Amino acid sequence: MRIVVCVKEVLDPDAVNSFAVAGRLTIGEDGRSITQSAIPRLMNGFDEQALEAALRLRDAGASTTIAVVSIGMDPSNILRHAAALGADETAHVPADPATLDGHVTAAILAAWIRSTGPADLVLCGRQASDDDQGVVPALVGERLGMPVVTIARAVALAGSGGAVRVTRVTPDGDEVVEASLPAVVTVSSEIGTPRYPTAARKLQARRMKPVVTSPEALGLGARELAPKVRLLRQLVPAVHGHCELLAGAPAEAAKALVARLAQDGAI
């Protein structure tokens, strides 16, 4: 079976958060982009977990080829990482992120999947940690006419390989569902920590070059490549604290806190 994993390069969200928490996160003169050049770029964590789900299917005995595709300016680092982890093929569709919205991204991914051979399973991260939108997997599924199963903590093959069995993390607890293949599945962090590539595989991966295809070569026209949603500006919201600190020895501070909460009617 052929598994396609869709991956996005993002700014390290932990580093972004560290800057934000320190009050040092700033937006550049374009009004849109985060300026700190010290923030590393890496594979969106949920996408890496989607790739991990694909690798676990292979570990479980499924005969698979795993193709990893990314759209953007230069995702060569994350595609090399994907190759080192065990991707059989990597692909890059160059596009300026400023010209992409969920629809355009999904149109490119769907066209790429169609043109490179049928996919039995499309795995995506539940959302990207930069814009948090999480709409692309559903848009891809609709374009390809595939069912979309979201927020997986476990993915397994079922029905003699013709279906996928997914354990979903819902607010009401875990739900187990099955869908016939081909299908789109989004993977959540609950699947667990992704593996690390071995040194040997890292060396091998340096030889694997991503196949580059332009959106135009995929047969997409101006209409499909025109975003409906454009990022106008980005800002760092101010948090106005009004915290009353309760000082003293632990026992005193604890008593003072309980008294305040009781007075406020909070307990």
Next chain:
Amino acid sequence: MPTVLVCSWGAGTFARGIEETLTFGRKLAAALHGELGLLVLGAVPQGAAELAGRYGAATLDTVSDPKLAAGAPDALVEALAQACRARAPRTLLFPQTFDARLVAPRLAARLDAAIVMNGIDAGVEDGGLRVTASAYGGDTHAVYEMTGEGLTIVAVSTMALRAEPAASPTTPTVGELPVDLSAVAERIRIVEAARTEGPRLEDAGIIVAGGRGLGAREHFALIEQLAEVLGGMAGASRPLVDEGWVDASRQVGLTGRITRPALYVAVGISGASQHMAGCAAAKTIVAINKDGDAAIFRHARYGIVGDCHEIVPELIRAARERRAGGP
């Protein structure tokens, strides 16, 4: 015809955040010089017309079909697509529930509509629709412009919003929208239904949550004890779940549980935006952290700077004494 249509479904209940979404919708409808409408799919909750009127809706549309009873996605998407074609709103709003996170973008594909999730504000600027959404787990706000005049779908992140009834209530026109779902066959089969095991964090009035500052797995017992003595539930930040110390059902945050308790006690939690996205709507936040510069203190009403291993046992004692009517 409503310009802004808010939609909801559920087993005879409204989606969580419906009142905040109606408030959001009324303001947007005013900015667009149009009307607000409410669309209910499946069993209509009691008092639906009254609720719609309280928030200033001009219309209440209902859609009923046996296939909507289970709340399954293929039927919902198709029914919403037909209802939207019939009512032709400029903007369709969803309270961003777990289900809406899937249904909204699928509908956007069907209707070729612009879509923005995590919406916290919307308005008109230079004649065009603008939607503000949280990004980077809340570290930034992104303002999006819609490039065309077509339908825009917004999933509203209601936790940070306040419900405000209309200054003068309306009496909405109530009508049933016919849909044909005969071609719908659900493609996803539920093998094991989700079971809520005990109470849910989302419904808790008091939450005591532990983070990395606890230092070791066994210290989570302190969190559970304090939660118990306060009559609340224990929660955790994502690192504890990733470490396997606590079950994922305890995780508060952007990708965990989005909670709205009256009291949230954060112990050894730094206050990363991804975490705050799951608790910022709490009425009172208490922070206990040994780092006085931790971001959590910016969100807290009360704080204690110190070692949580010393402070939490004292808090348990003080809360027990108070409960026993002691000093």
